[in-house]
Amino acid sequence: MSPDDVRLRQQRLLIRSTELRLGLTQHLQRLQRPAAWVDQIRAGWVWLYQHPQWPAASLVVLLVLKPRRFWTWTGKLWWFWTSAQRLRGWRDALRLRLLQL
Numbered sequence: 001m002s003p004d005d006v007r008l009r010q011q012r013l014l015i016r017s018t019e020l021r022l023g024l025t026q027h028l029q030r031l032q033r034p035a036a037w038v039d040q041i042r043a044g045w046v047w048l049y050q051h052p053q054w055p056a057a058s059l060v061v062l063l064v065l066k067p068r069r070f071w072t073w074t075g076k077l078w079w080f081w082t083s084a085q086r087l088r089g090w091r092d093a094l095r096l097r098l099l100q101l
């Protein structure tokens with residue numbers, strides 16, 4: 001290859017790289033809103049984990065004011081908690097399998 005051919009090939013590759021980068025930017029912009037939503041949910045979970053007194057206080061108030069509703073919500077929360085633990089176990093098992101590949 002002559003130096004002119006190499007230079008031309010380099011320019012074409014740079015143009016293609018720029019086109020691909022712009023396309024990737026456009027595709028990633030579509031994911032910004034869902035990613036922000038997931039970040040907010042995760043931040044909420046972190047806050048709840050760091051401040052467990054607020055959900056506990058809410059349940060105590062519910063127990064005092066509406067005992068039947070308290071037991072209903074306690075059952076729902078217990079189911080949610082056990083489901084989250086199961087999902088965490090499945091996620092960890094999947095990660096191990098993927099790392100072994």
